[in-house]
Amino acid sequence: MEKEKKAVREITSRDEDFAQWYTDIVKKAELADYSSVRGCIVVRPYAYAMWENIQRIFDGMIKATGHENVAMPLFIPESLLQKEKDHVEGFAPEVAWVTYGGSEELEERLCVRPTSETLFCEHFAHIVHSWRDLPVLYNQWCSVVRWEKTTRPFLRSREFWWQEGHTLHLDEADARRETLQQLEAYRTLLEKHLCIPVIAGQKTKREKFAGAEDTYTVEAMMHDGKALQSGTSHYFGDGFARAFEIQYSDKNNQLAYPHQTSWGISTRLIGGIIMAHGDDSGLVLPPDVAPYQAVVIPVAAHKPGVTERALELAETLKAAGLRVKTDLTDNSPGWKFAEYEMRGVPLRIELGPRDIENGQCVVVRRDNGEKTAVALDAIAETAQSMLKDYAAAIFKKAKDNLERNTVEARSMEEIKAAVSDKPRFVAAMTCGCEECETAVKEEAGLSARCIPFEQRHIADTCAVCGKSAKHMIIFGNAY
């Protein structure tokens, strides 16, 4: 018990210092390590296993809709990066430059990809000739580099891991359909699999991606009320196609430019999982991506038969499709309870000699600490249904947080008052102009997170300038 208390005490309280709480969890749960290159992290096995589960789920979704994976080069020649004007302006200031290969200075410097639109476009120009070649539905899983000044593990690091989808379509309608389809895929990934509710919508002109015509986003609220931009999907029109001379012969043998999209999610989702669900005892993991969904802990493991029965129990659960760890180390049960609580394992299953006598085990839910005695011969179905309840409960908790901390405002005063004590989402009508959006940024410190698809009519006039309102925007502080 002493050790248990100690382990928990080493994590700063969420409400005391949320940033320190986050850092403590990343370290204690062994999610990341710092490397000697500032701002670049090591993704440790426990976090990488979550990323692998996210990859498996999302890769299945995109393959089911006809996408194929490819691998593009790591390097972009400076001249290639410069081909699309808005794009280079957005990215050139924050890229890493390779200037030497071995001992020879390169004739043209190469940037380490911050994103791969330019590389995909160069390749598309080689492979697309006819309307028969469309659509092209490509994706790659890789890491990219952006030379950020301020970094935090998973949330903002100089190197991060992501997927980037890049697609080419016959016309605007099909490309726009793809853009929104992929945004919906992100919404499903977050809400159904990560148990994180999101607000889906369109980015304002000021916030859209460098080179895109329209950017769409799913925005999640963290426990502290701040926003995490969790996935974006872009419609490019034919701007890149024109810049990179990607053309195809249409059915009438006329040359035409295809329309393009790109869309991405990254390892920052791991930061999102930590901050959306975690509590003062540590992580609380969504079952679909938890490295293991249940941990079996034998109690009084030295007593005859206990270890064997614990292993049998684990095998039963594995056979039912659960990811299970059995901890047979000589650490005390109390230490183990605290350890797996901190690691956010959804179900802890205790099995001692008395449980065995009674033909049962004790299952403890990580989210609410509820203990249930479960008959050993019903453990597989019970564990599965408990995981479902658990997933629904942590989703609801995050949804309650989102709803409780979203407030409507009808004036700049109300916007500022809404976030005077803590970060919140502020829903306000605006006239749609960039000046009013900038005013909210400057006066209240909030950025436009998105123009949600689900609009509410809060007022007739813009909260900033008082002119006729165009749409509701969700403002917030963002990670």
Add this chain to the structure above:
Amino acid sequence: MEKEKKAVREITSRDEDFAQWYTDIVKKAELADYSSVRGCIVVRPYAYAMWENIQRIFDGMIKATGHENVAMPLFIPESLLQKEKDHVEGFAPEVAWVTYGGSEELEERLCVRPTSETLFCEHFAHIVHSWRDLPVLYNQWCSVVRWEKTTRPFLRSREFWWQEGHTLHLDEADARRETLQQLEAYRTLLEKHLCIPVIAGQKTKREKFAGAEDTYTVEAMMHDGKALQSGTSHYFGDGFARAFEIQYSDKNNQLAYPHQTSWGISTRLIGGIIMAHGDDSGLVLPPDVAPYQAVVIPVAAHKPGVTERALELAETLKAAGLRVKTDLTDNSPGWKFAEYEMRGVPLRIELGPRDIENGQCVVVRRDNGEKTAVALDAIAETAQSMLKDYAAAIFKKAKDNLERNTVEARSMEEIKAAVSDKPRFVAAMTCGCEECETAVKEEAGLSARCIPFEQRHIADTCAVCGKSAKHMIIFGNAY
């Protein structure tokens, strides 16, 4: 038929010009595209799907033996690369250097990882403290960069994709056990899943990895008689641990250095698949990694019911666990036959109105062109057993090539004579010294591929110097 002939004619004959044949296949089968960075390729969907299958198979194997995946940073500070003397000498001349982050010159330049021993070691020093922390069994899937002068798609490119396992063990015995276990995993991957026979053995001192105490290898023979080093596994001793100050307290509370291994395979295996199995009509793919194992081609698809029955047939095969493509495009059946032959699809399944009447389909094996009429209600089991026969047949063909082109030599004259008309593997006894190995390199142009585990006693004396023989070495030309 006209188109079919044309498609095949576009591939140069293997025996006429093997290098051009290889390049033709890479292009025609849409495996890779060149990028504007010299020596860096785009891995296209058809090749990437093979790589995904290799990853899935091998990742399953290493996880079953307790390994965990991680992600290490892309960059290595120059000072970190220099910590192990032999290692830096081996790699520093061929790395790409990042010197600028955004518009600022870096204080210390960073190399793009050519391999990640140094990064893993830095991390290991942070996380290993006690004997309880061992073994550490880590792996990562990523790309690495080596600034090669001469490049060929998959076989040698400036960027390539691979896995690198890095493990730490209590003592030499456990580390050596791991080194050989992983070499055996590579042998299984190649022989069982890629249908490529290998010679497993130890590298000579001259050929071992920079920084390793011992390097082990699996060497495959390509159709032209040249060798492809297909996977290597290294035992490092405690050299890196000492250089990076990785120490643990043993059970007696004494500080000790762990012993280390690393092991890797890469996308060059795709080159190996092309060159071990391909023929003048194109690729011949091993079923376990083929993007699709069967292609269903409706004949006279405009006739009522043909398309529907073709789709049904494909669904039956998919339900049995096969990867299947159905080609419903309006290209002619003849064009499709040639196309999928070139792409190396193991089974082509033709279904026309007469077949449907007879309750059958026609299955054509890619490796030998054999046509078999198969009852529709037996297609799933028949296809599965045909794939097994096919896999055994292409393995045997490659094995025959290996055996036919391996010759024994007892003198330098015999070594030279053995490869006077074409590349071959030459088995010769040597005294084990580096000078004799160098002489074979200089006089016969052959490198020591390995000291095979399966030794044969060819002669009592070294084929080069005539001194007492120590072991048999396999020499060859290598990709």
